[in-house]
Amino acid sequence: MLTPVLSDNWDQIRSWQLASYQRSGGYEALKTALRMQPADVVTAVKDSGLRGRGGAGFPTGMKWSFIPQDNPKPKYLVVNADESEPGTCKDIPLMLASPHTLVEGVIISAYAIRANTAFIYVRGEVLHVVRRLQQAVAEARAAGFIGVDILGSGYDLDVIVHAGAGAYICGEETALLDSLEGRRGQPRLRPPFPAVAGLYGCPTVINNVESIASVPSIIANGPDWFASMGTEKSKGPTIYSLSGHVTRPGQYEAPMGITLRELLDLAGGVREGHTLKFWTPGGSSTPLLTADHLDVPLDYEGVSGAGSLLGTKALQIFDETVCPVRATLRWTEFYKHESCGKCTPCREGTWWLVQILERLEAGQGGEEDLETLLDLSDNITGRSFCALADGATAPITSSIQHFKDDYIAHFTNGGCPFDPMASTVFATAGASA
Amino acid sequence: MSDTTVPYSTGETKLGDTTLAEMRELAARYPVGRSALLPMLHLVQSVEGRITPEGIEACADVLGLTGAEVSAVATFYTMYKRRPVGDYHVGVCTNTLCAVMGGDLIFERLKQHLDVGNDETTEDGKITLEHLECNAACDYAPVMMVNWEFFDDMTPESATQLVDDLREGTEVKSPRGATICTWREAERVLAGFPDGRADEGPTGGKATLAGLRLARERNWKAPQGNHSGRAPEPEQTVSPDAASGPRPEDQPGKESQTVHTDDARKED
Numbered sequence: 001m002l003t004p005v006l007s008d009n010w011d012q013i014r015s016w017q018l019a020s021y022q023r024s025g026g027y028e029a030l031k032t033a034l035r036m037q038p039a040d041v042v043t044a045v046k047d048s049g050l051r052g053r054g055g056a057g058f059p060t061g062m063k064w065s066f067i068p069q070d071n072p073k074p075k076y077l078v079v080n081a082d083e084s085e086p087g088t089c090k091d092i093p094l095m096l097a098s099p100h101t102l103v104e105g106v107i108i109s110a111y112a113i114r115a116n117t118a119f120i121y122v123r124g125e126v127l128h129v130v131r132r133l134q135q136a137v138a139e140a141r142a143a144g145f146i147g148v149d150i151l152g153s154g155y156d157l158d159v160i161v162h163a164g165a166g167a168y169i170c171g172e173e174t175a176l177l178d179s180l181e182g183r184r185g186q187p188r189l190r191p192p193f194p195a196v197a198g199l200y201g202c203p204t205v206i207n208n209v210e211s212i213a214s215v216p217s218i219i220a221n222g223p224d225w226f227a228s229m230g231t232e233k234s235k236g237p238t239i240y241s242l243s244g245h246v247t248r249p250g251q252y253e254a255p256m257g258i259t260l261r262e263l264l265d266l267a268g269g270v271r272e273g274h275t276l277k278f279w280t281p282g283g284s285s286t287p288l289l290t291a292d293h294l295d296v297p298l299d300y301e302g303v304s305g306a307g308s309l310l311g312t313k314a315l316q317i318f319d320e321t322v323c324p325v326r327a328t329l330r331w332t333e334f335y336k337h338e339s340c341g342k343c344t345p346c347r348e349g350t351w352w353l354v355q356i357l358e359r360l361e362a363g364q365g366g367e368e369d370l371e372t373l374l375d376l377s378d379n380i381t382g383r384s385f386c387a388l389a390d391g392a393t394a395p396i397t398s399s400i401q402h403f404k405d406d407y408i409a410h411f412t413n414g415g416c417p418f419d420p421m422a423s424t425v426f427a428t429a430g431a432s433a
Numbered sequence: 434m435s436d437t438t439v440p441y442s443t444g445e446t447k448l449g450d451t452t453l454a455e456m457r458e459l460a461a462r463y464p465v466g467r468s469a470l471l472p473m474l475h476l477v478q479s480v481e482g483r484i485t486p487e488g489i490e491a492c493a494d495v496l497g498l499t500g501a502e503v504s505a506v507a508t509f510y511t512m513y514k515r516r517p518v519g520d521y522h523v524g525v526c527t528n529t530l531c532a533v534m535g536g537d538l539i540f541e542r543l544k545q546h547l548d549v550g551n552d553e554t555t556e557d558g559k560i561t562l563e564h565l566e567c568n569a570a571c572d573y574a575p576v577m578m579v580n581w582e583f584f585d586d587m588t589p590e591s592a593t594q595l596v597d598d599l600r601e602g603t604e605v606k607s608p609r610g611a612t613i614c615t616w617r618e619a620e621r622v623l624a625g626f627p628d629g630r631a632d633e634g635p636t637g638g639k640a641t642l643a644g645l646r647l648a649r650e651r652n653w654k655a656p657q658g659n660h661s662g663r664a665p666e667p668e669q670t671v672s673p674d675a676a677s678g679p680r681p682e683d684q685p686g687k688e689s690q691t692v693h694t695d696d697a698r699k700e701d
Contacts, residue, residue: 002648003655010645015636074464086528086567093641096609117464124475124512125524125568127581127619128610128634134622135631160462163623165471165510168566182470182496184509200465221658228656237655243571244530250572250643266647284529316530316571330529334566340509424535425575426588 001262003229003237005217006210007253010097016132018139021100027145029216033108034153036219041112045215047223049235054080054171054208055282055311057234057300060215064205066195067113073202075115078180079106081122081133081209082164082171085283086334087314090239091209093251095122095129099136103159105212107145108219110157113205117158121176124163133161168338172386173206175340186342187386210239230256234299234310244279244317245271245423257302260315261294274319278402282311284331285391287398288324308398321427323418324403325410328395329357335392343384350392352376357396360407363415370400370407446487447480456495459625467496472624474507479620483517512623514561519554521599522616524565524578525592531567535588536575540564542589547596559600561616572640580619582607585638609641610634 009015009024021027033041046061067075079102083091095102102120110118120137122130137159140146148156162180169175170185177199179185198204214236218226227235234256240263243249247268254263260279270276278288281298286309289296296306303310318327336350356373359365377393384390400407409417421427456473460466470492477488489503496503507513525540526532543562547555554561570576573585577592584595585608598605605613611633622628636642648654 001651002644002653004645004648004653005655007645008655010636011642011649012636014632016631083569084567087530087571088567089569089571092569093637097636097641123569124471124623125565125578125581126583127622128583128607128631130623131611131627131631134625134627138627161625162468163472163475163625164512165474166512167510179471180468181465182467182506184506217658225656225658241572243574244534248640248643249574250640252644252647254644267643314571318530318533322533327529327533330527330532334528337566420533420537423533424538425586426535 001258001266002252002254004253005237006094006101006213006239007097007251009101010093015097016099016136018100018136018143021098021104025220026100026216027104027143029220030104030107030145031151033111033219034151034155038112038114041108041219044223045112045218048218048226049223049230049233050211050214050218050226051234051300052208053210053214053238053312055085055285055309057310060207060211063195063207064109064113066193067203067205068196069114071196071203074117074200075113076199076202076204077106077110077113077115077118078173078176078199078204078206079118079120079209079212080171080173080176080206081120081129082176083209084123084168084171085285085312085314086331087243087280087283087316088241088312089243089314090241090251090312092126092129094209094213094239096132099129099132100140101213101216102133102209103136103140104145105215106159107140107150107157108215109205109207109212110159111155113203115205116156117160119180119199120159120161121170121180122161122163123170124165130161130163137161167340168334169340169386169388172388175386176206177204184340186340187388189385231297231299231301233301238313240298240313240315242267242315242317245274245276245319245322246317247271257297257299259295259297263298263315264294264317270317270319274321276317277320277322278318278324278327278399280311280314280316281308283314283391284316284334285309285387285394286311287394288402289398290402308394319423321418321422323416323420324399324406325357325361326416326418326420328399329354329361331395332357332392335388339388339392343386343389345380345383346389346392349376349380349389353380353392353396360410361416363410363413366411367408370404374400442486446485448477448485448487448491452476452480453491453495455624455626456491460495462625467498470496470498470503470506471510474503474510474513475620475624476626478513478518479617479624482617483514516552517554517558518616519559519561520615520617521559521596521613522561522563522578522580522619523596523599524563524568524581525587526566526568526570526574526576526578527564528567530571531575534574536564539575539577539587539589539592543592543596546593555600557600560596572643573638579605579607579613580616581623582610582613582619585609585640607634609638 174188459469611630
């Protein structure tokens with residue numbers, strides 16, 4: 001039921017070191033790839049059916065094929081390691097445990113698109129991940145996997161580990177590019193897409209950590225092997241992250257299309273004595289789902305069909321002790337704080353949303369305010385450069401859809417009817433907070 | 434926010450030729466020098482303890498930018514601080530999931546315990562407290578960070594103990610990282626100058642390995658590949674005991690509360 005591929009070496013001794021990674025077969029795929037034509041590597045990734053693991057699900061091989069090889073400018077590969085979507089916690093443990101899986105993927109992917117410089121843009125707030133990445137790149141360079149004439153192939157590559165400085169918006173690919181150019185991280189208008197005019201105006205591929213880390217296994221085992229796992233249109237194994245009110249939270253690598261019911265079963269269920277109230281399929285920017293959706297296949301099509309998005313497969317589990325209004329307000333405060341300020345609907349709209357939600361949580365409001373929230377959300381979503389604005393409205397519209405009664409209870413109760421202590425992990429641990 | 438006023442410039446700067454040379458070294462690592470601006474600002478913080486006007490001017494000089502252009506960038510990112518940061522930057526995640534799991538109560542307790550508000554520093558200059566947005570460790574909620582190292586599964590008690598230890602100078606280790614260095618030392622690593630501590634700490638914590646341990650216990654594997662690109666069988670690198678499955682206390686329904694050090698799969 002579980003299919004550890006990316007996570008398969010995480011229990012090996014010093015799995016983050018080159019020697020350990022190579023004992024697990026690491027860098028054999030690189031040797032295979034360097035014996036192939038770059039275009040054939042692109043084809044292999046296309047044939048595997050790998051889709052972007054950063055949330056959007058765009059086919060990775062197709063993204064690579066958009067790089068115009070007749071363009072004389074340098075090509076760049078940029079890894080989006082700015083994992084910041086609330087609930088998302090898959091790339092950070094991967095890079096801590098096995099940074100070489102990513103580095104090997106970077107080298108193969110850069111070779112495929114004929115880039116001679118690659119960047120790993122990692123969020124700055126994860127010091128030890130930065131250390132492990134820096135060391136992995138240094139080890140790979142010393143071993144001749146990075147640098148000039150890699151393994152006698154004539155292919156040259158430099159890899160730069162770049163730490164960000166705290167900005168959720170830089171997980172958006174064009175904002176990330178601006179940030180990597182030493183600017184404020186603000187999204188760009190598309191087109192042109194990064195494949196045509198990305199970093200420094202040059203053709204650029206930007207992929208999520210898990211996408212790039214999946215490439216070595218595809219080259220090593222073949223696209224058919226990868227496509228043998230998963231569902232019709234969502235292929236391969238992937239990392240699902242369970243957090244919140246679940247007995248054994250953590251990382252569970254399974255074929256695409258597993259259900260939350262199955263995952264919860266593996267993770268020991270919702271915390272003892274409690275029941276599932278709501279959950280996010282892929283971070284806070286994906287509309288909330290409820291216990292009615294336990295059997296939805298967690299692939300791109302299945303979750304879309306249920307009215308949400310697969311996103312980053314960040315399954316945040318909330319039991320009946322959690323107030324959906326409090327949860328929604330807190331997420332909305334997050335989006336307000338992280339809005340880069342470029343587009344008016346997002347910059348102004350998220351402030352308005354917070355103000356209204358604050359009133360509602362305090363019990364000062366009425367049902368007409370819910371209409372105002374929905375109206376505002378309708379005027380924010382789809383009206384900005386990037387998807388941050390759309391994400392900001394997802395918790396609001398979905399929580400009103402599923403939990404209107406909880407909103408109304410705040411009005412009739414004159415405040416929040418939930419006990420904030422009951423939802424804590426130390427609720428029964430005798431903590432005297 | 435703090436009402437404490439900080440002089441725009443104290444007239445003193447520790448930025449010297451060494452730092453300027455390091456700034457140029459950073460700029461030379463990139464195809465276009467300006468890409469080094471974020472690392473350079475981390476470097477300024479590692480030397481100055483905050484972003485100083487002199488630091489902004491130094492970045493501008495090295496990159497051929499105006500001070501306004503550098504300021505525009507420095508003020509955009511939350512990790513860059515205009516007020517001096519203590520030896521230990523202590524963050525408490527109060528995004529939704531950590532908040533409801535206990536982050537809100539932990540943050541309130543720490544404000545009380547340290548007698549500071551958000552983004553303020555204790556009088557002894559040891560600790561700066563700040564509430565954080567999601568730090569990508571939700572499977573260990575509630576989460577705290579000290580100088581951007583993970584502290585997992587926190588409670589109000591463990592949080593106050595942690596800050597007490599930091600203030601008293603007791604050696605503190607991250608459960609998934611290294612021995613805690615100072616904030617300035619951390620900023621230097623983020624600037625791109627490694628400190629040689631990558632080998633400290635484990636591969637991951639209990640939640641990181643939760644799925645893998647279950648797969649080992651039940652002998653679940655991904656299908657075999659068609660190609661022979663990979664080495665057929667990894668060498669035995671774990672003890673037979675460890676390879677045979679998860680520890681008894683990690684089996685479903687039996688939660689373990691402690692990290693065992695005698696597990697061969699658990700490094701160091």
